[in-house]
Each structure stands twice: as C-alpha cells, then as structure tokens.
Amino acid sequence: xxxxxxxxxxxxxxxxxxxxxxxxxxxxxxxxxxxxxxxxxxxxxxxxxxxxxxxxxxxxxxxxxxxxxxxxxxxxxxxxxxxxxxxxxxxxxxxxxxxxxxxxxxxxxxxxxxxxxxxxxxxxxxxxxxxxxxxxxxxxxxxxxxxxxxxxxxxxxxxxxxxxxxxxxxxxxxxxxxxxxxxxxxxxxxxxxxxxxxxxxxxxxxxxxxxxxxxxxxxxxxxxxxxxxxxxxxxxxxx
Amino acid sequence: xxxxxxxxxxxxxxxxxxxxxxxxxxxxxxxxxxxxxxxxxxxxxxxxxxxxxxxxxxxxxxxxxxxxxxxxxxxxxxxxxxxxxxxxxxxxxxxxxxxxxxxxxxxxxxxxxxxxxxxxxxxxxxxxxxxxxxxxxxxxxxxxxxxxxxxxxxxxxxxxxxxxxxxxxxxxxxxxxxxxxxxxxxxxxxxxxxxxxxxxxxxxxxxxxxxxxxxxxxxxxxxxxxxxxxxxxxxxxxxxxxxxxxxxxxxxxxxxxxxxxxxxxxxxxxxxxxxxxxxxxxxxxxxxxxxxxxxxxxxxxxxxxxxxxxxxxxxxxxxxxxxxxxxxxxxxxxxxxxxxxxxxxxxxxxxxxxxxxxxxxxxxxxxxxxxxxxxxxxxxxxxxxxxxxxxxxxxxxxxxxxxxxxxxxxxxxxxxxxxxxxxxxxxxxxxxxxxxx
Numbered sequence: 001x002x003x004x005x006x007x008x009x010x011x012x013x014x015x016x017x018x019x020x021x022x023x024x025x026x027x028x029x030x031x032x033x034x035x036x037x038x039x040x041x042x043x044x045x046x047x048x049x050x051x052x053x054x055x056x057x058x059x060x061x062x063x064x065x066x067x068x069x070x071x072x073x074x075x076x077x078x079x080x081x082x083x084x085x086x087x088x089x090x091x092x093x094x095x096x097x098x099x100x101x102x103x104x105x106x107x108x109x110x111x112x113x114x115x116x117x118x119x120x121x122x123x124x125x126x127x128x129x130x131x132x133x134x135x136x137x138x139x140x141x142x143x144x145x146x147x148x149x150x151x152x153x154x155x156x157x158x159x160x161x162x163x164x165x166x167x168x169x170x171x172x173x174x175x176x177x178x179x180x181x182x183x184x185x186x187x188x189x190x191x192x193x194x195x196x197x198x199x200x201x202x203x204x205x206x207x208x209x210x211x212x213x214x215x216x217x218x219x220x221x222x223x224x225x226x227x228x229x230x231x232x233x234x235x236x237x238x239x
Numbered sequence: 240x241x242x243x244x245x246x247x248x249x250x251x252x253x254x255x256x257x258x259x260x261x262x263x264x265x266x267x268x269x270x271x272x273x274x275x276x277x278x279x280x281x282x283x284x285x286x287x288x289x290x291x292x293x294x295x296x297x298x299x300x301x302x303x304x305x306x307x308x309x310x311x312x313x314x315x316x317x318x319x320x321x322x323x324x325x326x327x328x329x330x331x332x333x334x335x336x337x338x339x340x341x342x343x344x345x346x347x348x349x350x351x352x353x354x355x356x357x358x359x360x361x362x363x364x365x366x367x368x369x370x371x372x373x374x375x376x377x378x379x380x381x382x383x384x385x386x387x388x389x390x391x392x393x394x395x396x397x398x399x400x401x402x403x404x405x406x407x408x409x410x411x412x413x414x415x416x417x418x419x420x421x422x423x424x425x426x427x428x429x430x431x432x433x434x435x436x437x438x439x440x441x442x443x444x445x446x447x448x449x450x451x452x453x454x455x456x457x458x459x460x461x462x463x464x465x466x467x468x469x470x471x472x473x474x475x476x477x478x479x480x481x482x483x484x485x486x487x488x489x490x491x492x493x494x495x496x497x498x499x500x501x502x503x504x505x506x507x508x509x510x511x512x513x514x515x516x517x518x519x520x521x522x523x524x525x526x527x528x529x530x531x532x533x534x535x536x537x538x539x540x541x542x543x544x545x546x547x548x549x550x551x552x553x554x555x556x557x558x559x560x561x562x563x564x565x566x567x568x569x570x571x572x573x574x575x576x577x578x579x580x581x582x583x584x585x586x587x588x589x590x591x592x593x594x595x596x597x598x599x600x601x602x603x604x605x606x607x608x609x610x611x612x613x614x615x616x617x618x619x620x621x622x623x624x625x626x627x628x629x630x631x632x633x634x635x636x637x638x639x640x641x642x643x644x645x646x647x648x649x650x651x652x653x654x655x656x657x658x659x660x661x662x663x664x665x666x667x668x669x670x671x672x673x674x675x676x
Binding site: 045049052054055074075077078079081082083087089091093094095097106107109110111154158166 | 240243250253254579580582583584585586587588589590591592593668669670673
C-alpha cells in the first residue's frame with residue numbers, strides 16, 4: 001500500500017538545516033493497521049505529512065498504492081490525496097460554519113461525484129459513525145468525540161485506501177478515545193489500511209504493528225498479532 | 240464547482256459581518272464615485288445623432304481682418320457672418336442646409352392670469368427640423384415658402400405650448416411674441432438631445448434646456464430681432480440692424496446635411512471655391528484654411544466636454560484605486576483567518592488551483608454585493624448632482640450600458656483587489672495549519 005525507500009526530508013532556513021527524516025524506510029501492506037510512535041521531534045508528523053502528500057520530500061522514493069509520487073505536480077498530488085487518502089487529525093479540523101453534512105461533502109466535491117452519489121456516501125458515512133440523525137448540526141453543537149467521529153466519516157466518505165490518523169484520540173477523554181479507537185479498528189477490519197501516529201503506548205500496541213521513529217529514522221519494527229489478551233490488557237489500562 | 244464556490248461565497252458574507260460590510264461599502268463607494276462621474280462624462284461626450292452625425296457638417300470661413308493675422312492660421316471664430324450664412328443656405332450643396340441664431344423675447348400669453356414672460360428660442364429655416372430629426376407632437380414645420388416670404392409662423396416646444404394652451408393642440412392658433420402675432424404650425428414633443436449638438440453655441444449652452452420656440456430665420460431678420468448669444472465684430476459697425484447684416488460680424492451658425500459622410504470632399508471643394516471667390520471679390524482678407532467639422536468633430540472642437548470633466552473622471556478612478564487598496568487590506572485580513580480552512584480543504588483534495596478559484600469567486604460575490612450597493616449609491620449621487628442645476632439634471636441619467644458597467648467595474652475591482660489575498664491564501668502550508676488546530 002505504502003512504500004518509502006531511503007527517504008529524506010530537510011527543513012532549511014537561511015541559518016539552520018534540520019533533518020526531519022533521513023534514510024527513512026517503511027512498507028505498509030494493504031489492510032494493515034500500523035501505529036507510529038516516537039518522541040517529540042522524532043519525525044512522526046513529517047512522515048505522516050509526506051505520506052499524506054501534504055509535504056514534499058527531498059530524496060528517496062515514495063510509492064503510494066503503486067504510484068510513484070516523486071515529481072508530481074500539485075494538481076496530481078491533490079487528486080491522488082483525494083482519491084486514495086483519508087485524514088483524521090488530533091484537532092478534528094472540521095470547518096466550523098459548515099454543517100456535518102457539508103463537512104463530509106467537502107472531499108466528495110473535489111472528487112466530482114454527482115449530487116445523488118454524494119448524498120448517499122455522506123449519509124452512509126455519518127450512519128457508520130452513528131451520527132446520521134445529526135447531519136444538519138454544526139460542529140460546535142457536538143462533543144469532542146462526536147466531532148472526531150464526523151472527521152472519521154469525512155475521511156471514510158470517499159472510500160480511501162489509506163487512512164492517516166495523527167493522534168486522533170489526543171484531545172479526547174478516555175471513554176471517547178476508546179470509542180474512536182474501536183471505530184478505527186472496525187474500519188480496518190473492513191479492509192482500510194490505517195497509519196496512526198500516537199503518543200499513547202496502550203493504543204500503539206492495539207495495532208497489528210508499531211513503528212517507532214527516532215531522529216528521523218525507523219528505529220525498530222515491532223510486528224505484533226493482536227490477541228484477546230492484548231485487547232483485554234489495553235481495555236484495563238484505558239479504563 | 241462554480242455554483243458550490245458561489246454558495247460558499249454567499250455564506251462567507253455572513254462570516255465576519257462587520258469586515259464584510261466594510262469591504263462591500265468601501266468597494267461600493269469607490270464604484271459609485273467613478274460610475275457617477277463616468278456616467279456624466281459618458282452622457283456629455285455621447286453622440287446625440289449616431290445615425291446622422293457623420294454627414295452633418297459645420298463650415299467655417301475666416302472673414303477676419305489682416306491685423307494680427309499670421310498666414311495659414313485656422314479660423315479663430317466659431318460663427319459666420321450674415322452674408323456667408325445666407326450664401327451657404329441658398330446654395331444647392333448637399334441635401335439640406337440651415338442657418339440659425341438664438342433668440343430671447345417676450346411672450347404675451349393668451350391667458351391673462353399668466354403675465355408676460357421671456358422665452359428662449361431659435362431662428363432657423365424649415366429644414367432645421369428634418370436635419371436634426373425634431374419630433375413633432377402636433378402639426379409640422381413651416382414650409383420653405385414661409386422661409387422665402389419671411390412669414391410670421393412659429394413652432395413651439397411642448398413645454399411652452401402646454402404653458403400657453405394647456406393640453407390642447409394649438410396648431411393654427413396665433414400667439415404674440417416679440418410684440419407680433421405668429422401662427423403656430425407645429426408643436427414639438429419633448430426633445431432632450433444631449434448634448435444639444437444643433438444649437439451648442441448660445442446662451443443656454445450644450446447641456447441647457449431645449450429651445451422653447453422656433454421662428455423662420457428670414458422672419459427674425461425682418462423683425463430685426465437681436466441674437467441671444469455671442470456676436471463677434473472685428474471692426475466697428477454703423478448703427479442699425481441693416482449695418483449688422485452688411486458687416487463682417489459673426490453671429491450665425493450654419494449646418495450642411497450631405498447624402499453621406501463621403502460627400503465631405505464635395506462640400507470642402509465648394510467651401511474652398513466659395514472662399515476663393517470671396518477673396519477675389521476682396522471680401523475675405525485672410526488666406527486661412529476653410530474648415531469643415533462633422534457633428535462629433537464640432538463638439539470636440541468646441542470642447543463641449545471640458546478638461547475639468549476628464550480630470551474629475553480621473554480623480555474618481557484614483558479614488559476607486561484608493562478604495563481598492565483598502566479592500567486588498569480588508570480581504571487579506573478576512574482570508575488570513577481562513578488559513579485553517581485552506582489547510583483542511585487542501586488535505587481533503589483541493590489543489591492550489593481549486594483554492595484560488597474558491598477565493599476568487601468569493602471576492603466576486605463581494606464585488607457583486609459592492610456593485611449592488613454601488614449602484615444604489617451612484618443613483619443617489621446622480622440624483623443629488625442632478626438637483627444642483629437644470630444643466631446637470633440633463634447629464635445625470637444612467638443608461639443600461641452604464642448599469643452593466645457598474646457591475647462589471649465592481650466585480651473587476653473586487654477581483655483585482657482579491658488577487659493578492661487569494662494568492663496568499665493559496666500559499667498556506669496545509670501541514671502547518673492542520674497541526675496547529
């Protein structure tokens with residue numbers, strides 16, 4: 001699904017040069033649920049931004065669902081982002097003056113779906129996250145957990161192949177975080193690949209695999225098959 | 240997507256309502272100021288007879304003295320002497336010819352409750368009415384025979400006819416003007432040509448009210464009526480009306496109507512030949528070029544639209560520019576708080592081009608709102624200007640073209656003002672915005 005080889009990302013100002021990623025290598029298979037952990041400033045967000053085609057990289061290669069994204073112009077990157085990727089952010093990032101329906105509608109507009117198809121997808125996506133009855137509400141009228149559910153619905157509406165989540169439970173209380181995590185696991189179970197950055201080690205171990213980043217490099221690949229014991233363990237800790 | 244962005248633009252008007260209102264108002268004031276002055280300029284410099292103006296000509300021959308004259312200088316006068324005027328109108332050149340001079344005289348109304356008042360009019364020939372497409376409400380022009388026998392006949396404006404006779408058709412009735420009885424042959428309908436190209440030179444000027452009456456040129460001369468307008472005499476003139484007619488004083492304007500604009504050369508040849516004959520006869524002293532002006536050239540030559548009108552228009556556009564700069568600042572403020580939305584939209588698949596489109600359409604919506612308000616303000620400004628004087632009232636009318644221009648100008652101004660803020664919005668780094676939320 002996603003392959004990065006020898007990828008580097010350097011931020012330059014006229015004074016300082018910062019290597020956010022160097023010799024970065026990762027391969028995420030179709031249908032995997034991968035968590036990304038690492039200390040602050042390790043390069044997690046840079047990795048996620050590059051994976052989400054929100055930032056360009058300096059060197060190396062990035063293949064997204066079989067497409068080499070290097071050298072793509074802004075239009076092509078935007079189209080690819082719209083068709084293949086879904087985003088979930090820590091701060092929800094809903095547009096405050098659009099209703100839930102219109103928020104979920106945004107990526108579908110750029111995809112060029114007709115009105116009927118957009119309506120069907122929006123209703124389906126909001127139903128999936130349990131908010132079908134609140135389509136006409138505005139984000140400010142919802143709790144944090146509900147807002148994150150709307151963000152998930154928006155990310156899902158376009159049927160992305162890869163869902164990128166940047167600390168999606170970071171702003172939620174434990175109960176809401178658990179609900180969102182369960183929803184993500186459910187989405188993953190239906191075949192969507194998920195790449196999730198998190199600071200929470202308990203959430204990290206709930207994924208099939210955890211990638212730890214230190215100083216812009218993948219330091220350790222922990223392969224892990226989810227077990228009932230793990231799930232129980234996680235529940236005990238998050239409760 | 241246009242419809243989607245347009246709706247987003249409409250919604251955006253409600254966001255930061257104070258800022259939006261300020262922007263729309265700034266734009267509207269700039270547009271109203273420039274459109275008001277442009278409307279006046281447009282009306283003032285318009286072609287009053289677009290179908291005919293190219294084949295109506297004013298001739299000028301220089302009958303000045305040699306004193307202070309440099310050979311080759313063009314005529315420094317704008318009117319003709321009685322002798323030249325009569326010679327020109329009695330020639331057979333062109334389709335029609337007319338000579339005219341302004342008049343002002345006492346009218347004695349048939350209703351005694353209205354006292355004697357002064358009316359302003361024109362002495363001309365019967366051809367004047369057809370040459371300038373004068374619209375008749377009742378009756379018609381007097382005949383050529385009336386011209387020849389200097390008959391006391393008169394054509395009234397609608398305003399004067401209604402003042403004297405009410406709504407009744409007065410054709411055939413007699414009225415007293417200049418102390419004599421004149422028979423009414425026709426009443427014109429409202430005839431507000433702007434500028435009054437046929438009778439630019441006169442007491443009322445190019446934007447004054449329409450003439451109130453018309454009498455035959457020959458009749459006015461027979462009654463020895465003094466011109467109400469300028470008369471230029473290079474040398475002293477003996478006393479008496481006849482002496483003025485015999486003099487080289489200039490006070491009459493002549494028009495030729497040719498079959499087509501191409502007949503200009505024919506008219507020029509006639510004019511040159513006439514001037515040469517007059518020089519041979521010793522009457523014309525100067526060897527000045529004989530000038531012909533088509534209607535629009537004539538208005539231009541007389542500077543009907545003065546430099547101050549052009550200056551006013553430039554100043555108004557300068558003001559619009561100032562408003563635009565302000566709008567740029569306000570748009571920058573408005574769009575800068577939308578950086579997060581840009582980041583989200585970019586993450587969800589909007590290219591920079593799409594963001595550019597969205598924000599530019601949003602500025603178009605602001606431009607349209609500014610246009611609507613600007614139009615109302617322009618109408619208000621024109622009404623206020625029009626109330627200042629009858630002359631200004633004539634030139635403060637907005638036509639459909641100017642209406643369309645108002646909207647075009649407003650939208651273009653908004654788009655122009657929106658370019659920089661929109662470009663800045665497109666430069667937003669989505670990753671930064673998404674993380675900072």
